[in-house]
Amino acid sequence: MIEIDNITKTFTLHNQGGAVIEVLGSASLSVAPGECVALTGASGAGKSTLMRMIYGNYKTQSGAIRIGGTDIVTAEPREIIRLRREVLGYVSQFLRVVPRVPTLDVVAEPLRLLLTPQSEAEARARDLLARLNIPEQLWPLSPTTFSGGEQQRVNIARGFAHAYPAMLLDEPTASLDAANREVVLTLIEEAKARGAAIIGIFHDEAARARVCDREIDVSQFTPARAA
Amino acid sequence: MTDQAYNFAYLDEQTKRMIRRAILKGLAIPGYQVPFASREMPMPYGWGTGGVQVSAAVLTPEDRLKVIDQGADDTTNAVSIRSFFQRTAGVETTTKTAEASVIQTRHRIPEEPLREGQILVYQVPIPEPLRFLEPRESETRKMHSLEEYGLMHVKLYEDISRHGHIATAYAYPVKVEARYVMDPSPIPKFDNPKLSDNPAIQLFGAGREQRIYALPPWTQVASLDFEDHPFEASKADHPCGLCGATESYLDEVITDDAGGRMFVCSDTDHCDTRQAAGHRGKDAA
């Protein structure tokens, strides 16, 4: 489902003397449907960078990232947008929303973008918010004023609203209490069971052990830094 | 100074030719505003300088001239213009609509139906019907040329939204032969139906604005409206106090400072003719 073939990534800082930072050199990996792969490695090894490259958020210098047949590296913006809408989900660590939009609409939006009828989209959103223990009186409010943990759970609900065939999870269980952590892990297991290919970053080792089939150490792709 | 000091009908022949060319162009393109080099006339703007120039250009020594102001032959404006042409053209004048070959009018169409061979000359203050909403002349010209007339209905829409009906009572916009939107000069909308299919030639002159436009005989002229708010030619709901006419346009006349008032025909010739024929209204002496 997700096939990464020999990709490289450098950052060129034009306003800092044109410094070039190599982050990844020839990374390759693939994830099959129903499989969950954990990215590991020390902080700064490039786990988040790789994740963002797969999402098309960071530009890839060379190589190919094929998701369901579309190569993110060479795709037109509209193809990436369509892919993100239909195929590739991403739960980031931060919730980014338009202020004043009610939580229920925030969670239902990915389905609304797929032209799911409003009632159906809202039913799914209600179900997820309830499972993630967001009190119902908060649903009509904008999540911008919520606590960090609540925002993270709204973010997860939004990320799992649509049954994406491929998913990227960046620390989905961070800052969650035991009960909610359990809900998220169940959501991941359900996604795997329906055949989603998942790549995740989990600092929570127990969680990683429970849902992940394989681990890939990103440090192996990191070029040796010139002193 | 003798009257012979003037060329026939005051204007010099070249100027009259220039105005006639504008009139002919106007007749060829009904409703289209033709620019012309308006002259200074020996009267202030707003007193009919456009109408006077058009009349001067169409008058011949054989013509018989009638001049009305809001329907009346005996008000200052009508009397002055009539005597102006008596002096400078030596034409005969009349107050009888039927006897006149050229009628210059300010803001009315005579009650008596016009016939072929007559010319009705309107005095026009603002020839551009779109100016109310679009002050740029460059833009309104483009709108005319491209037939972009949605804005005209915005004006009528505003009327209905504010008053519950189309409250525009005079200078009611019309569309000529399904092409040009035209300002019929500030005639009451009661007169609008008479614009259409009229046997007479109708000429419109705006002196300050330097525009001439025209309706040749038997031109189709439709008043703009909405399907659910159709055009209505309205008048005061009274008979004439002097001649008892029920179908003529009426002026309201205040008779004292105690609320006394009467309604009389605005067309004085029409009223006089009816009274001479023995018709009497309730206020007749």
Next chain:
Amino acid sequence: MTPLLSVEGLTKRYGAHLGCGDVSFDLYPGEVMGIVGESGSGKSTLLNCMAGHLAPDAGRVVFDTRADGPKDTITMSEPERRMLGRTDWAFVHQHARDGLRMGVSAGGNVGERLMAVGARHYGEIRDQAIDWLGRVEIDATRVDDRPTTFSGGMQQRLQIARNLVTGPRLVFMDEPTGGLDVSVQARLLDLLRGLVRDMGLSAIIVTHDLAVVRLLADRLMVMKSGRVVEAGLTDQVLDDPQHGYTQLLVSSVLQV
């Protein structure tokens, strides 16, 4: 798939000064593209050239018309271009006063485009106007009030209703949230997002506000001195800018 709008080599000079130079891109149905850059970078010149308000010196602006398929709007006849401007195109000005008739009621403002394309039933025009006021969150009781009595945010929403009432397919927006205070901006952005999604609109939004493009635009073009220096997916351009100028632009934004 045919692009809705295809811009090729669009160039506008002001004497020796370059307004915008050799701009090319395709915009597909349903896409929202942002154009960012500092004042004087040529983004408004580009927008006005595309929308037919300015005559470019070179280039083509090909629009996929309903009747005849792709046509160059630069060389099409003026009546045809003006017709597009009243039907399939919409233009939202930064200042609502430039896009509204301030002497005409809110209902008349919204109804004008309907009347321009031949609507002649007062009741239906008014019903549509009221429906659209509702969609931009203006109370129906304000339908007969003039925009002069409206707040800045309401005026801007009225301008949007007036533009969208004929169901256009392409909307040009020039700093649509400029000059509005932050809470009003947020409400407007939310509204625009919903309308773009529900009507399947394509839009080109010129702004200097990176937060606005992040929320509204799928794609981004960065302009400097009349040239496009970088283009791509909005979040990619903002999060991993490749060009030095974009890096400077992104790093200059104050973080809240």
